[in-house]
Amino acid sequence: MTFGTLLGIWIAATLTIAIFSFLYRDNPLYKFAEHLYVGVSAAYWVVTTAKFTMQDMLVDVFITNWKAYQSTGSSTAFWEAMILIIPTILGIMMLTRWFGPKVNWISRWPIAFTVGLGAGLGITGAIQGFLLPQVQATLLPIWEPGISAAAPISGPQILIIVSNIVLIVGVIGTLIFFYFSRPHTGILGVGSRSGIVFIMIGFGAAFGYTVMARISLLIGRLDFLVNTWIGGTIRFIQDLVR
Amino acid sequence: MGFLKWLAKIDRRIIFLVLALVVLVPLLVKIPIPPKVSEPVENAYRAIDTLRPGSVVVLSVDYDATSAPECQPMMEAIAEHAFRRGLKIILLGHLVTGLPLGQIAIEEAAARHGKTYGTDYVNLGYRPNPITVIVGIGREIRDFYGADYQGVPVDSFPMMRDVHNYDDIAALVSFAHGTMVEIWIEYAWGRFGEQIIGGVTGVVAPNLYPYLQSKQLVGLLGGLKGASEYESLLERPGLGSKGMPAQTTAHLLIILFILVGTVADFIVDVYTRRKK
Structure with missing residues (x-):
């Protein structure tokens, strides 16, 4: 381990302890670490987004294609460079919203473009990739074909049938619970109440997983403090003494 | 009282x-607590294990430091498994602050197995607007990733020469702490039938079980537990196994x-x- 790595580990450990100090009570050390994190993240986002978006997808592609057009006269290269002017103009138009009511209406055009694009992609994706496959997966048999006195139902078959029935009842009950146009009385009331049971089980599972997730974060940090920070420092000193 | x-x-x-x-x-x-491997994790392991050596897998880094204790062990385990099986890895991501974590995991696994950049793995970096990127890869990966994260043209890498779209990608693993697995499913599976594995935080995992039931997801690693189960299948303990007690x-x-x-x-x- 180099001294630079160890220094980095010490900075990370100090900031971790500073954040953990909030568990005792709010304090300037915590505030410093919090602001530092927000600032560094924001700066990292700006620099890398500018690099991966503006440079890699706009400037570099334009220059490459323009050079190719100049050296070979390729019309494909020419149009691949020219087409980039459209998103550039749309991007500049988006910035006009900062310059007062006289010009900020111009930003509505690129916003309309992105909303249209997003809605188009979103709707097709939701139907093709979510709604239809999920509905299809709910259309399950509640009886196994071929069961007779000669071939009685087996244990695994019973489990599949019960599982399918539970799934279908759960989906229908939950859908009824979110059906707001009529009062939940009679059949609707029964369906709605069964829906609540399934929703509560779902919440319980989600809560259990959330507890595991939060404890995992604590484990990760404590493992870092114990093994990487304290353990790493001891190993570094041992190497130095040798 | x-x-x-x-x-x-x-x-x-x-x-x-x-x-x-x-x-x-x-x-x-x-404290020795042997994990019991769940079906979604076993399916994920089997999906990677049965790929032909030389096949290309995409590892998508859709998490960052805030969920690294959960997602990083999964990333390390699957990178290790992929290199053991002789698979090629394309690293990309939709969270720019998370990509270095993915790179660390892959470079450590590559060093253990003597794999080289460009021949066995590449890092294509970050591109904005995940939905258009995911749909775009279905046509030609070069439309969005003409160069790697350092600006080197992808065609200069031997492993990328025959990779154009999802037809050339055997499996895709999204490590996520948000809704990215669902987005991959909706577009990469929905439109192109890509085989998808999810490696997600505990908070996200319950939302993905319906996709397992509908077979839109091949396998799922949920939280630290999922990571520890995968590590036990690999017989290589990491933070997942260490953290489960x-x-x-x-x-x-x-x-x-x-x-x-x-x-x-x-x-x-x-x-x-x-x-x-």
């Missing part, structure tokens, strides 16, 4: 301290807190009503 009332109003800092100790001790003293003791403590809190609250409530 005084003790029960004290319990009901216990200082939360005492709870934090007890929880920290309960998590810390199993990290210092090894602490996970167990912490869960037992939380269950104890819930039981004690509920019972104490009930007794205090009954006592107060009778007194009135």
Whole structure:
């Protein structure tokens, strides 16, 4: 381990302890670490987004294609460079919203473009990739074909049938619970109440997983403090003494 | 009754301290708790294990430092598995702050297996707007990733010469702490039938079970538990396996807190009503 790595580990450990100090009570050390994190993240986002978006997808592609057009006269290269002017103009138009009511209406055009694009992609994706496959997966048999006195139902078959029935009842009950146009009385009331049971089980599972997730974060940090920070420092000193 | 009332109003800092100790001790003293591998994790393992050597897998880094303790062990385990099987890895991501974590995991695994950049793995970096990128890869990956994260043209890498779209990608693993797995499913599976595996945080995992039931997801690694199960299949313990004993003791403590809190609250409530 180099001294630079160890220094980095010490900075990370100090900031971790500073954040953990909030568990005792709010304090300037915590505030410093919090602001530092927000600032560094924001700066990292700006620099890398500018690099991966503006440079890699706009400037570099334009220059490459323009050079190719100049050296070979390729019309494909020419149009691949020219087409980039459209998103550039749309991007500049988006910035006009900062310059007062006289010009900020111009930003509505690129916003309309992105909303249209997003809605188009979103709707097709939701139907093709979510709604239809999920509905299809709910259309399950509640009886196994071929069961007779000669071939009685087996244990695994019973489990599949019960599982399918539970799934279908759960989906229908939950859908009824979110059906707001009529009062939940009679059949609707029964369906709605069964829906609540399934929703509560779902919440319980989600809560259990959330507890595991939060404890995992604590484990990760404590493992870092114990093994990487304290353990790493001891190993570094041992190497130095040798 | 005084003790029960004290319990009901216990200082939360005492709870934090007890929880920290309960998590810390199993990290210092090894408690062997062999994991039971669940079906979604086994399916994920089998999906990677049955790919032909030389096949290309995409590892998408859709998490960052805030969820690294959960997603990083999964990333390390799957990168290790992929290189063991002789697979080629394309690393990309939709969270720019998370990509370096993915790169660290892959470079460590590559060093262990003597794999070289450009021949066995590439890092294509970040591109904005995940939906258009995912749909775009279905046509030609070069439309969005003409160069790697350092600006080197992808055609200069031997492993990328025959990779154009999802037809050339055997499987895709999204490590996510948000909705990215669902987006991959909706577009990469929905439009192109890509084989998808999810490696997600515990918070996200319950939302993805319907996709397992509908077979839109091949396998799922949920939280630290998923990572530890995958590590046990690989027979290579990492943070997932190391953290599970602490996970167990912490869960037992939380269950104890819930039981004690509920019972104490009930007794205090009954006592107060009778007194009135």
